Amino acid sequence: MAYPINMMSVAQLHPPLNNIQEIPGIPIMQGILSAKAAGEPLDGNAVIEAEDTVQTLVLSQKHWPQVIQDDVVETAKNRARLLRQMHATTQFGHPAIDHPGLPQFLQQQFDQFNQRFDQFNQRFDQLDQRFDQQQTMTQNIRIVARNQRSLDSPLLPLQKYIPGDGNALAQELASTPALVQAVQIFQPHGNIGAVMPNFNPQVDAYGHVDVLHLIIFYNDNFGIAYGDQLPQRKHKIRTWLLEHF
Numbered sequence: 001m002a003y004p005i006n007m008m009s010v011a012q013l014h015p016p017l018n019n020i021q022e023i024p025g026i027p028i029m030q031g032i033l034s035a036k037a038a039g040e041p042l043d044g045n046a047v048i049e050a051e052d053t054v055q056t057l058v059l060s061q062k063h064w065p066q067v068i069q070d071d072v073v074e075t076a077k078n079r080a081r082l083l084r085q086m087h088a089t090t091q092f093g094h095p096a097i098d099h100p101g102l103p104q105f106l107q108q109q110f111d112q113f114n115q116r117f118d119q120f121n122q123r124f125d126q127l128d129q130r131f132d133q134q135q136t137m138t139q140n141i142r143i144v145a146r147n148q149r150s151l152d153s154p155l156l157p158l159q160k161y162i163p164g165d166g167n168a169l170a171q172e173l174a175s176t177p178a179l180v181q182a183v184q185i186f187q188p189h190g191n192i193g194a195v196m197p198n199f200n201p202q203v204d205a206y207g208h209v210d211v212l213h214l215i216i217f218y219n220d221n222f223g224i225a226y227g228d229q230l231p232q233r234k235h236k237i238r239t240w241l242l243e244h245f
Helices: 015-019 027-033 046-060 070-092 102-149 167-173 177-185 208-218 230-243
Strands: none
Touching (some): 070 102, 102 230
16 A cells, blocks of 8 residues: 555654754654655555654754754654554555545645645744844844944954845835935845945945935834934944844
């Protein structure tokens, strides 16, 4: 007998698990990577491996809490249950085992299962983004402290901590058609933790475009208002670099 549907691995359903570099070298964690293709002969060890994987994930949560969360364990549990159901049906029979629609029904059930865990993965991505933001804010506290201690040295740029680009914020502060155009063509698409490309530590040398580019990259207007003149805008940028936290 063969598997009627594709049985994706826990790691395929939760891609961040692939970032744990230790997994390939730990034999008891290989079940996280195990997958079965539709049509592949039933593996007599697959159910035990899947159930052992559940226990391994539970025990590993304290080592990788940001990656192995409760939704990952639930995925492993559901996968183990589905595997056991398939193997039990093959061994002991089922009234509907010969029904031509059974494989399609199982595939539909598994597709629904995948959709649910796609949603869980989206939630994990959101949590991961929050974690990155917290890490960046911690690093920025150190950068601000360094800028305060070394006033005679060039200012260091803070890391980006707000996702997305601040084009809309910059548009609100662009007071001339030329500045509006400068805002429209600047699309830096910086990631959390990145710093402004070609950052100029000489804030006194900034023009309006330089200020707007910073706003776009960091997605932060630094408290600048539309009526602020260039000296006021530069003062607020300098304050952000020295007193943000």
